[in-house]
Amino acid sequence: xxxxxxxxxxxGIKARIIKVLAKGTVRRKLMDMGMVPGSEIEVVRTxxxxxxxxxxxxxxSLSMRKQEAVNIVVETIA
Amino acid sequence: xxxNRIRVALTGNPNVGKTTLFNVITGSxxxxxxxxxxxxxxxxxxxIYKGYEIEVIDLPGxxxxxxxxxxxxxxxxxxxxxxxxxxxxxxxxxxxxxNLYLTTQLMELGSxxxxxxxMYDLAEERGDKLHVEKMEKILAxxxxxxxxxxxxxxxxxxxxxxxxxxxENHHAREIGYGDExxxxxxxxxxxxxxxxxxxxxxxxxxxAVRLLDGDENILRxxxxxxxxxxxxxxxxxxxxxxxxxxxxxxxxxIISAMFPQMCERCMTRMTTSDMIDRVMTNKxxxxxxxxxxxxxxxxxxxxxxxxFMTIIEMIFIWLGEMAAVHIHPDWLASLVGEGxxxxxGSVFSFIPNIFILFFLLSMLEDSGYLARAAFIVDRVMYKxxxxxxxxxxxxxGFGCNVPAIMATRSIEDxxxxxxxxxxxxxxxxxxxLPIYILFAGTFFSKNAGTVIFCIYLLGIxxxxxxxKLLRTTTLxxxxxxxILELPPYRVPTLKNSIxxxxxxxxxxxxxAGTIILGGSVVIWLLAALxxxxxxxxxxxxxxxIGHAIQPLLxxxxxxxxxxxxxxxxxxxxxxxxASLGVLYGVGDDHFALTDSLLADPNMYSITALSxxxxxxxxxxxxxxxxIIKKETGSWKWTAFSVAYGLVxxxxxxxxxxxxGKLLY
Numbered sequence: 001x002x003x004x005x006x007x008x009x010x011x012g013i014k015a016r017i018i019k020v021l022a023k024g025t026v027r028r029k030l031m032d033m034g035m036v037p038g039s040e041i042e043v044v045r046t047x048x049x050x051x052x053x054x055x056x057x058x059x060x061s062l063s064m065r066k067q068e069a070v071n072i073v074v075e076t077i078a
Numbered sequence: 079x080x081x082n083r084i085r086v087a088l089t090g091n092p093n094v095g096k097t098t099l100f101n102v103i104t105g106s107x108x109x110x111x112x113x114x115x116x117x118x119x120x121x122x123x124x125x126i127y128k129g130y131e132i133e134v135i136d137l138p139g140x141x142x143x144x145x146x147x148x149x150x151x152x153x154x155x156x157x158x159x160x161x162x163x164x165x166x167x168x169x170x171x172x173x174x175x176x177n178l179y180l181t182t183q184l185m186e187l188g189s190x191x192x193x194x195x196x197m198y199d200l201a202e203e204r205g206d207k208l209h210v211e212k213m214e215k216i217l218a219x220x221x222x223x224x225x226x227x228x229x230x231x232x233x234x235x236x237x238x239x240x241x242x243x244x245x246e247n248h249h250a251r252e253i254g255y256g257d258e259x260x261x262x263x264x265x266x267x268x269x270x271x272x273x274x275x276x277x278x279x280x281x282x283x284x285x286a287v288r289l290l291d292g293d294e295n296i297l298r299x300x301x302x303x304x305x306x307x308x309x310x311x312x313x314x315x316x317x318x319x320x321x322x323x324x325x326x327x328x329x330x331x332i333i334s335a336m337f338p339q340m341c342e343r344c345m346t347r348m349t350t351s352d353m354i355d356r357v358m359t360n361k362x363x364x365x366x367x368x369x370x371x372x373x374x375x376x377x378x379x380x381x382x383x384x385x386f387m388t389i390i391e392m393i394f395i396w397l398g399e400m401a402a403v404h405i406h407p408d409w410l411a412s413l414v415g416e417g418x419x420x421x422x423g424s425v426f427s428f429i430p431n432i433f434i435l436f437f438l439l440s441m442l443e444d445s446g447y448l449a450r451a452a453f454i455v456d457r458v459m460y461k462x463x464x465x466x467x468x469x470x471x472x473x474x475g476f477g478c479n480v481p482a483i484m485a486t487r488s489i490e491d492x493x494x495x496x497x498x499x500x501x502x503x504x505x506x507x508x509x510x511l512p513i514y515i516l517f518a519g520t521f522f523s524k525n526a527g528t529v530i531f532c533i534y535l536l537g538i539x540x541x542x543x544x545x546k547l548l549r550t551t552t553l554x555x556x557x558x559x560x561i562l563e564l565p566p567y568r569v570p571t572l573k574n575s576i577x578x579x580x581x582x583x584x585x586x587x588x589x590a591g592t593i594i595l596g597g598s599v600v601i602w603l604l605a606a607l608x609x610x611x612x613x614x615x616x617x618x619x620x621x622x623i624g625h626a627i628q629p630l631l632x633x634x635x636x637x638x639x640x641x642x643x644x645x646x647x648x649x650x651x652x653x654x655x656a657s658l659g660v661l662y663g664v665g666d667d668h669f670a671l672t673d674s675l676l677a678d679p680n681m682y683s684i685t686a687l688s689x690x691x692x693x694x695x696x697x698x699x700x701x702x703x704x705i706i707k708k709e710t711g712s713w714k715w716t717a718f719s720v721a722y723g724l725v726x727x728x729x730x731x732x733x734x735x736x737x738g739k740l741l742y
Contacts, residue, residue, distance in 0.1 A: 020323070026559045027319075031326040032142035033561060034176055039330070044352075048364035049457040052560055054355075058176045061351075061564040063453050065460070068559050 002076045007053070007069035009043045015074035016040055022071040034058040035072060083131045084243045085160075089153055089184065090168035091177050092139035093446075093565035095196045099168055099226035100136045101577055103236070108581075118152050127236045135162065141176075141563075143183040144291065147490060151295055157187050158280055163243045165189045166235070171201035171208060171223075172566065175337050181217065182253055182329045188281035190242045191250075193221040194235055199228075204349075207342040216336050218251035227571055252283075255328045259321065262290055266312060273303045291325055292318040351446070351566040359450055368454045371447070372473055375438050380477035380508065383430035390430070394423030412606055412613060421598030425591040428480050428701065433583045435474065435481040439488070440578035444570035448488060449562055456560055462542045463549035465489070465557040468498040472541065475505030476534075479702045483709055484582065491558035497548050499709060500719055503698045504541040504726075506534050509651040513693045516655050517686040520672045529687070537694050540726060552718075586705070597700030601649045614660055620645055634692060634731040635685040644692070650699045684738035688731045695727035 009015060017039045020030055034057050035041075044054040044061065052065045090096045101108075104123025121136040137156055138149035157165060167184055169177040174195075184191060193213070201208060214221045220238045224231035254260065266286040271277050276285070280299075288296040289309060300306050357363055401415035442448045452466030459468050467489045475482035482502045489495040514533055518526040549555065604623065605614040615621055616638070624642030631641050639661040646657040655671075662674040675681050697703065697720045707716045 023319075026561075028142075028144050028322070029559065029561050031323070032144060032179065033563070034179070034330070036323070036327050036330050038327070045355075045359065045361075047359065047453050047457065048361050049454070051457045051460075052453060052562075054359070054453065054564060060173050060176055061355075061566075063449075063560070063562050063564055065456070065560045068561060 004074065004076070005070050006041070006043075006055075006072040006074050007066040009074070009076070011043050011045050013076055014040060014042045015076045017072060017074050019073040020071065021073065022068065026068065026071075030068070030072070033062055040077070041074065082129060083133065084164065084239060085133045085135065085162040086239055087135050087137055087157060087160075087162040087165045087189075088168065089137045089157075089165060089180070090139060091141050091170065091173075091180060093563065094139070094168045094170040094173075094177065095226045096136065096139055096168045098571070098574055099194065099196065099224065099232075100134060101574065102226050102229055102232055103132075104134050118148055125236070127233075128240065130240055132236065132239065140180065142180060143187075144293065148492065149490065154187065157184070157189055158284070162189065164192060164239050166192045166194055166239070168194045168196050168224075168226075171195045171198040172204070172206070174208075174341055175333060178333045178337065179329060182332065185217070185219075185250055186253065186281070186284045186287060188250060188284065190245070190248050191219045192235070192238050192242060193217065193219060194224045194226075194231070195221055196224050196226055198223045199225050199230075205343055209340055209342075213340040216251075216339060218249060227574075253329060253332060255287075255325055259290065259324060259328070262312075262316070262321075263287060266290065266309065269305050269308050269312070270300075273300075273305050276300060276303055276305075287325070289313060290316070290318070290321050292322050354567050355450070355564070358447070359454060364454050368451060371442075372451075372470070375442070375470075376473060376477060378438060379431055379435045379474065379481065383434050386430035387427050390427050391423065394419055394426065398423075409606065409609075413602065416613070417599045417602030417606075418595070420602070421595040425587065425595060425701070428478065428586070429583060431478055432481050432484065432586050433579050435485065436582040437575050437579040439470075439485060440575040441570045443488065444568065444574060446565045446567040449564045452560075452562060453564060460557055460560070463545040463557060464498055464501075465491075465494050465560055466562075468494065471498055471502055472505055475502045475507060477508055479503055479505065479507050479698045480586075480705050483702065483705045484586065486709065493553045493555065494557050496710065496715065497545055497553050497557075499706060500548055500553075500715075500722070501541040501544045503702055503719065503723055504537050504544060504695060506537040506694055507651070507698060509699065510693055512652050512655045514690050516658075516668070516671070517675075517690055520675050521681075521683040521686040529690070533690050533694055536691065536730075540695060540730070544722075544726070591704075597703065598649055601646065601700075605646075614642070614646070614657060616642075616661075633736065634728065635680075635682070635688045635735040636692075637680045640689060644696070647693065648697060648700055650701070651693065654693060684735055684742065687738065688735035691734050692727045692731040695723060695730060697723045 003018065006015070017035060017037050019037060020027055020035055022030055039057055042056045044056050046053050047063075052063045053069055054061055054063045056062075088096055088100055100121065100123065103125050105125075107125070108121060108123040118138055123134050123136075125132045125134060135156065137153040140147070140150045140153050143150050143154040156162070165184060165187070167177075167181055169181070181193070195208065195210065195213075198208060210221050210223060220242065222231055222235045222238050224235055226232075255263065263283065263286045266289055267282045270282045270285055276282075285296060285300070290313070297310075300309065358367055398415040398419045401419055402411045405411035405414055439448070442451070448470075451470065454466070455469045456466030459465050468486070470488075471482045471485040474485055479502050482505070483499050486495050486498045486502075489498060511530075514530045515526075518529040518533075522529045549557075601620070604620040605618050607619050611618045616625070621638075621642055624645055625638045628636070628638045628641045631644075636644070639658065642661060643654045643657040647654040659671050662671060703716060703720060706719050707713060710716060
């Protein structure tokens with residue numbers, strides 16, 4: 001179990017969300033899309049140019065830029 | 079309202095088959111317009127079923143009702159203000175958990191609700207076990223299984239709508255937020271209930287929940303009320319951000335408690351989609367595939383459409399000639415032939431482009447690839463102040479700016495969309511090429527290709543610089559956060575794509591067509607008046623205006639003839655060449671025009687370059703103005719776009735001409 005932010009994870013790694021640091025509308029949007037503490041999230045792949053990143057959360061695929069992913073604190077799960 | 083009339087609102091997440099369901103129910107009896115005051119598209123349709131008139135309103139697809147975007151505000155305002163008889167939420171059976179988040183918010187609005195569990199065949203195929211009866215019990219609302227694309231479950235859905243409408247009592251399930259928040263909700267609700275008018279219009283519990291959720295839209299709704307001050311003081315004593323998170327948490331907690339009872343084995347991976355994506359968004363293959371698909375879409379939109387465009391243009395030229403022969407007196411023949419038929423012709427000549435474009439866009443979107451395309455290019459587009467979804471409009475701009483600007487509709491964020499619309503006109507469209515060919519060919523014969531290439535490049539650079547500039551001024555800020563669902567790949571249906579094509583194509587004719595026609599007639603009047611002058615000659619109004627503005631364009635190296643032809647360019651850029659032919663007295667003989675230009679003592683290669691730069695950058699044509707007005711819904715932005723283009727064109731042409739003069 002390592003605590004880090006979502007942008008640090010490599011593809012294939014699963015993690016659990018601990019905290020969403022984003023503010024305002026971004027925070028709201030992230031929560032609407034299922035990014036709440038406790039949710040499991042998996043890094044699927046990065047875009048060919050290195051950004052954004054694709055994740056799997058709550059059974060669907062979601063992509064976001066690294067700068068948004070920085071604001072999500074997670075802990076890896078084995 | 080009569081008893082046999084039922085108003086149904088359709089709602090749901092994006093990509094769940096909402097549009098397909100709407101089309102299946104309402105068939106051809108649809109009305110497409112805008113929601114009052116905003117540019118969000120509103121679709122409604124009528125279905126006569128078992129003696130009932132069912133009016134279906136297609137609300138914008140949203141993930142939530144928290145007022146993050148305009149779409150969400152429109153959707154929920156409709157439900158709370160217009161109070162439809164029944165709200166139908168379309169739920170993607172392969173992704174129930176995420177879809178339920180919207181359900182938990184809809185339940186709070188106090189309307190009668192039905193769930194249409196769509197694409198349940200796909201869920202069952204992959205081995206999910208859906209317990210529909212349990213779902214109905216847990217959510218306290220009817221659940222109907224549908225496969226919208228195959229017309230399955232539609233009559234059951236309509237039967238359920240009628241049954242719900244007739245139900246006397248309506249009992250909604252409430253979301254409990256836990257003791258602490260509940261006590262706050264009661265406190266706020268109590269204050270709200272003092273305003274009788276408010277209490278009669280909105281479900282108070284919902285208002286209280288939204289206020290505690292930090293919803294500024296709702297704060298504005300109650301701002302006029304006598305209790306607004308009291309509410310504000312309660313809210314300011316709380317840490318709303320904490321509440322917001324707690325409430326979202328609670329909703330998901332409830333969902334994760336309900337979900338396993340409704341569905342077994344529902345967490346299966348999207349295996350097929352994932353396998354496709356291993357290729358489509360692959361590190362090495364992703365970009366080549368993307369470029370190939372974009373090239374294909376571009377070729378189809380423009381090259382494939384070309385013969386059809388030529389046919390349409392020929393028909394209108396023929397009609398114009400017929401008018402010239404058969405209508406008397408001559409001025410009337412000219413008005414009908416060159417003004418009206420010419421104007422209508424320019425509206426119609428875009429139709430093949432636009433129809434094919436919307437057909438392809440619908441295919442790309444329905445298949446799920448459009449989201450991947452945005453995913454792949456976002457990094458580059460973000461660097462210039464735009465976002466992944468801005469790429470396709472800019473690419474299409476090389477063919478024609480009109481469909482390009484229409485294609486910005488897939489960009490949800492208004493600021494991002496505006497920025498994209500404002501920079502598209504700098505992308506050099508096909509109609510500008512004849513000008514470059516004439517002038518580069520005449521004055522730079524050996525290097526014509528390089529010169530034309532540089533002009534195209536300049537257009538891209540100005541677009542990029544303008545995006546940057548807009549982002550630091552009028553449309554200040556970074557592009558909206560890119561938080562985009564990559565929906566599962568699906569086979570697009572021909573029916574849906576044709577429908578999409580038809581809806582948008584006919585919308586173009588109705589909305590932009592009037593402005594294009596109006597603009598064409600105005601230019602005709604200027605060229606034909608005052609009474610009795612030769613059309614477009616030096617003594618016509620357009621000639622007089624050309625002379626009058628010549629001092630303004632003199633520093634760019636343009637004489638009055640070029641000034642006049644640039645005025646004609648407002649109708650369509652390809653007319654610039656044709657009107658120069660008229661002004662030099664050589665008609666449409668290209669060789670004669672080349673000779674006359676070379677012989678003109680006022681024309682140098684530097685003038686030609688300045689003219690090409692100006693033509694590239696100033697307002698593309700009246701059709702683009704029409705479409706900008708339609709898509710932005712604002713004359714201010716339309717005027718800004720025109721003025722900005724003219725200023726940039728003048729400045730750069732000035733630099734080219736004066737700089738060139740210094741060098742020679």
